[in-house]
Amino acid sequence: MAASAAISHIYSPLSTKHSPASSSSSSLPPPPPPHLPLKRDLTSSLSRSLHVTRSVARDVTSPSASDGAASKSFPKDSLEKKPRALWKRYIDWLYQHKELGLYLDVSRVGFSDHFFAEMRPRFAKAFKDMAELEKGAIANPDEGRMVGHYWLRKPEIAPTSFLRTQIETTLDKVCAFAEDVVSGKIKPPSSPEGRFTQILSVGIGGSALGPQFVAEALAPDNPPLKIRFIDNTDPAGIDHQIAQLGPELASTLVIVISKSGGTPETRNGLLEVQKAFREAGLEFAKQGVAITQENSLLDNTARIEGWLARFPMFDWVGGRTSEMSAVGLLPAALQGINIREMLAGASLMDEATRTDVVKDNPAALLALCWYWASDGVGSKDMVILPYKDSLLLFSRYLQQLVMESLGKEFDLDGTRVNQGLSVYGNKGSTDQHAYIQQLREGVPNFFATFIEVLRDRPPGHDWELEPGVTCGDYLFGMLQGTRSALYANDRESITVTVQEVNPRSAGALIALYERAVGIYASLININAYHQPGVEAGKKAAAEVLALQKRVLAVLNEASCKEPVEPLTLEEVADRCHCPEDIEMIYKIIAHMAANDRALIAEGSCGSPRSIKVYLGECNVVDMYA
Numbered sequence: 001m002a003a004s005a006a007i008s009h010i011y012s013p014l015s016t017k018h019s020p021a022s023s024s025s026s027s028l029p030p031p032p033p034p035h036l037p038l039k040r041d042l043t044s045s046l047s048r049s050l051h052v053t054r055s056v057a058r059d060v061t062s063p064s065a066s067d068g069a070a071s072k073s074f075p076k077d078s079l080e081k082k083p084r085a086l087w088k089r090y091i092d093w094l095y096q097h098k099e100l101g102l103y104l105d106v107s108r109v110g111f112s113d114h115f116f117a118e119m120r121p122r123f124a125k126a127f128k129d130m131a132e133l134e135k136g137a138i139a140n141p142d143e144g145r146m147v148g149h150y151w152l153r154k155p156e157i158a159p160t161s162f163l164r165t166q167i168e169t170t171l172d173k174v175c176a177f178a179e180d181v182v183s184g185k186i187k188p189p190s191s192p193e194g195r196f197t198q199i200l201s202v203g204i205g206g207s208a209l210g211p212q213f214v215a216e217a218l219a220p221d222n223p224p225l226k227i228r229f230i231d232n233t234d235p236a237g238i239d240h241q242i243a244q245l246g247p248e249l250a251s252t253l254v255i256v257i258s259k260s261g262g263t264p265e266t267r268n269g270l271l272e273v274q275k276a277f278r279e280a281g282l283e284f285a286k287q288g289v290a291i292t293q294e295n296s297l298l299d300n301t302a303r304i305e306g307w308l309a310r311f312p313m314f315d316w317v318g319g320r321t322s323e324m325s326a327v328g329l330l331p332a333a334l335q336g337i338n339i340r341e342m343l344a345g346a347s348l349m350d351e352a353t354r355t356d357v358v359k360d361n362p363a364a365l366l367a368l369c370w371y372w373a374s375d376g377v378g379s380k381d382m383v384i385l386p387y388k389d390s391l392l393l394f395s396r397y398l399q400q401l402v403m404e405s406l407g408k409e410f411d412l413d414g415t416r417v418n419q420g421l422s423v424y425g426n427k428g429s430t431d432q433h434a435y436i437q438q439l440r441e442g443v444p445n446f447f448a449t450f451i452e453v454l455r456d457r458p459p460g461h462d463w464e465l466e467p468g469v470t471c472g473d474y475l476f477g478m479l480q481g482t483r484s485a486l487y488a489n490d491r492e493s494i495t496v497t498v499q500e501v502n503p504r505s506a507g508a509l510i511a512l513y514e515r516a517v518g519i520y521a522s523l524i525n526i527n528a529y530h531q532p533g534v535e536a537g538k539k540a541a542a543e544v545l546a547l548q549k550r551v552l553a554v555l556n557e558a559s560c561k562e563p564v565e566p567l568t569l570e571e572v573a574d575r576c577h578c579p580e581d582i583e584m585i586y587k588i589i590a591h592m593a594a595n596d597r598a599l600i601a602e603g604s605c606g607s608p609r610s611i612k613v614y615l616g617e618c619n620v621v622d623m624y625a
């Protein structure tokens with residue numbers, strides 16, 4: 001109880017995230033200038049029928065608008081359907097990274113030579129922006145931050161020797177700690193196994209999605225430590241994770257991950273886990289690890305309470321690009337995943353995506369396709385279809401990387417643009433029996449990205465389930481068939497191919513999409529590295545909880561009377577001095593009633609006007625004082 005109370009003081013529920021190095025994330029952009037709609041010019045010198053998309057009448061705000069250039073329009077021609085011409089387009093545009101064994105096929109996206117030529121100046125600017133970013137420019141101007149995730153896999157390019165040392169030291173510390181935990185040198189104090197067997201990772205968003213993707217993609221069948229995640233403030237979900245651990249809680253390493261160190265969901269997960277430890281008679285501090293910014297609330301808590309270890313998150317690494325920091329590397333190393341290979345794969349991809357020749361740069365090619373397919377305004381969704389079970393979580397990982405980065409109200413000049421690119425997907429061929437029907441024949445509001453893995457299973461394990469055909473051949477056939485069927489119906493697609501799913505290719509895929517997002521953000525002139533929109537929901541949630549405390553105080557007072565005075569919703573709202581919040585008060589009371597924390601004296605939640613409510617016992621409010 002004491003430990004929980006101590007932390008409750010350090011963290012305040014739904015506190016705005018505290019970032020030790022910057023407090024500027026809430027700074028608002030200047031008011032937008034009047035919006036001048038520019039009807040997209042769909043007249044084309046190429047006069048063939050235009051049937052790929054609905055006609056686009058949205059504005060296309062050019063990323064170069066800031067330097068005075070006019071908005072561009074790119075007429076869409078029919079997709080090429082002749083097999084020989086398509087084969088030529090395939091060969092002409094095929095990108096291959098020999099060392100990584102990675103291919104990118106953009107032939108089934110119908111951009112024209114004219115479009116490609118028109119985009120060149122924008123790409124020149126994007127490459128310059130990315131080069132400056134890598135050199136340490138303040139690429140996140142709203143938060144006054146550098147953006148340095150590329151340095152994590154090549155510390156020698158970090159802009160100062162101090163940063164380089166920080167990266168190298170942290171990596172060494174991660175490797176050494178993981179080795180000591182796996183070997184049993186660092187052990188839990190009271191586990192019969194004598195070593196850690198489980199990881200419970202507590203974190204959300206960028207502090208969970210990368211580790212979840214990597215665990216699903218790369219963890220061996222019998223990892224030295226198995227991993228589970230608490231990535232929400234859903235009590236039932238948390239209970240489920242803790243219940244699944246059972247007595248193994250005694251041999252569980254709890255890694256609490258939060259860059260800001262103040263995210264409410266993560267704090268709640270931590271408090272719930274600490275309660276479970278107390279109830280099991282275990283000492284949490286001996287099994288707790290924090291990954292967070294130095295001097296954050298979480299860091300201070302872990303230091304004061306003497307947790308087993310603390311690892312830094314750097315100010316210049318964003319949550320959604322933190323997989324190659326301690327955030328992703330520590331859990332991966334503990335599962336026996338070769339993290340240096342992950343870094344090597346990412347580094348090779350970084351190298352390949354630095355070139356300013358668009359055709360030779362796979363990230364630029366992706367950005368080119370995204371721009372073409374979605375008219376540079378997010379008019380179509382990106383559907384990610386990995387044909388490999390282990391890549392199931394790639395689309396969820398990309399959802400945050402792409403949507404939190406690109407989904408912005410204002411561009412870098414303060415013009416309202418409401419940009420973004422929606423991402424969803426699951427895996428093939430599973431999706432074929434779910435929503436591919438709509439993709440093939442329904443609303444043409446998407447472009448697909450197939451992720452193909454050439455190696456079906458480890459060598460020596462394959463067999464033919466019918467003459468000449470393996471199980472993997474079916475998967476291959478499903479991918480190729482779906483790609484063809486979609487294209488035949490004018491649905492564009494990109495295909496990324498890797499030899500196999502391993503630490504190197506996973507690192508490369510992450511780096512590929514990180515760079516594509518950076519380049520695309522530059523093409524559309526937005527800051528990809530902040531997330532001002534997330535704050536609005538958090539602020540509103542904090543207000544709801546503050547209102548709940550007032551409701552509890554009012555109900556408590558009435559419930560302490562002799563006899564108890566049940567109140568109508570109107571009475572509660574009046575006594576809270578916020579009659580305009582009656583709907584929210586109703587929802588608060590309905591939620592409390594469903595959890596036996598408020599009693600309905602009269603009526604039912606289905607007819608709000610009839611409700612009279614009181615608390616089962618008075619003084620409850622003291623708990624919330």
Ligand SMILES: O=P(O)(O)OC[C@H]1O[C@](O)(CO)[C@@H](O)[C@@H]1O
Nearest residue numbers: 205206207258259260263319534
């Ligand atoms: O690592 P933290 O600071 O707990 O934040 C978790 C996530 O929350 C967000 O800030 C959004 O609220 C993401 O950008 C981030 O990855």
